Amino acid sequence: MSQDVHTTARLYLCTDARKGRGDFEDFVDAAFTGGVDIIQLRDKSLEAAEELELLEVLHSVAQRHGRLWAVNDRADLASLAGAPVFHIGQKDIPFAAARDFLGKGTVIGMSTHTPEQVDAAIAAAPGRSGLDYFCVGPVWATPTKPGRAAVGLDLVRYAAAAIERAEAGDSGRVAGVVPWFAIGGIDLGNVEQVVEAGARRVVVVRAITEADDPAGAARALLAALDAGADADAASS
Numbered sequence: 001m002s003q004d005v006h007t008t009a010r011l012y013l014c015t016d017a018r019k020g021r022g023d024f025e026d027f028v029d030a031a032f033t034g035g036v037d038i039i040q041l042r043d044k045s046l047e048a049a050e051e052l053e054l055l056e057v058l059h060s061v062a063q064r065h066g067r068l069w070a071v072n073d074r075a076d077l078a079s080l081a082g083a084p085v086f087h088i089g090q091k092d093i094p095f096a097a098a099r100d101f102l103g104k105g106t107v108i109g110m111s112t113h114t115p116e117q118v119d120a121a122i123a124a125a126p127g128r129s130g131l132d133y134f135c136v137g138p139v140w141a142t143p144t145k146p147g148r149a150a151v152g153l154d155l156v157r158y159a160a161a162a163i164e165r166a167e168a169g170d171s172g173r174v175a176g177v178v179p180w181f182a183i184g185g186i187d188l189g190n191v192e193q194v195v196e197a198g199a200r201r202v203v204v205v206r207a208i209t210e211a212d213d214p215a216g217a218a219r220a221l222l223a224a225l226d227a228g229a230d231a232d233a234a235s236s
Contacts, residue, residue: 007201009037009068011222012203013179014144016043031208032065034218040070040087048077050159055081068107075101086107088134090117099129109133111183115153118159122166127176135203138184139194144205156182160198188213188220195228 013036018024028039041051041058055071059081062069071078075098078086085107088098098224112118112134121134136159141150159180179182182194183203194202204221211217 002107007178007179010201011036011055011207011218011224012038012040012183012201013218014040014042014072014203014205015209017041017046017050018209019045021051024054025061025215027209028061029059029065030214031218032061032067034208034215035222036218038068038085040072040085041122042072048055048074051077052081055083059083070109078102078106080227089112095124095131104129107132111135111137112159113137113148113155115155115158115162118155118162121180122162122178131178133179133181135181137182137184137203139182140185142185142205153182153193156194156197156199161209188217188224191221192228195225200225200229 013031015024015027015031018027021027022183031039039054039058039062041054046054047075051074055069060071068085070087071081071083071084072087073089073092075086075093077083079102083106086098086102087109087192088095090113093101095108095110102108109132110121110124112121113128118134120121121131124131136151138148138206139153139156141148149211159182163178163180179201180199181201181203182197186202187205187207191202202221202225207221208214208217
């Protein structure tokens with residue numbers, strides 16, 4: 001499976017270890033079955049050994065579905081597990097250090113929360129050794145990021161416009177290969193607003209992790225993304 005699959009990914013899921021339910025393998029299998037493109041294990045309560053065990057499970061399920069899986073924050077664990085995707089926040093290991101450590105073969109993404117950070121992410125994208133994707137948010141306040149103020153839809157609109165400017169300028173070659181995702185409190189009830197603001201890809205958590213039918217929830221979100229994009233195209 002080519003890691004360039006990330007360039008066409010539209011639905012990215014972050015999940016904890018689901019310790020309370022004890023169904024991690026079944027859950028990620030269902031999510032991939034429903035159409036999730038990338039699953040990131042993000043659980044600050046895990047010891048390194050526990051996380052590596054769960055990453056082995058995630059790797060196996062992702063490989064079966066031909067999808068991608070991601071490690072958050074810990075470049076050492078990403079390296080040990082052979083993760084195809086690694087995600088960092090603004091206060092985590094610097095991007096350049098992560099690239100040096102993990103090499104050119106790893107897809108690396110970054111969170112952004114301000115217009116300046118969006119601009120920096122786009123500027124960091126040129127070339128295969130550059131940044132591979134970025135996330136914009138949190139659009140709405142979310143308990144998965146306590147204390148992080150919501151940025152609202154304005155930053156989503158800013159990111160969409162910034163990509164358009166890049167496409168129209170000399171760096172147009174960059175914009176076509178640097179996917180970006182809206183993240184933060186996104187669910188079936190508000191995903192249409194995110195699409196209207198210019199996003200074509202989303203990261204979700206509770207919209208799938210709290211669903212009785214994770215596969216069905218993923219399918220519904222993808223259908224909403226399609227419907228929103230079609231409506232936007234028709235009105236333009």
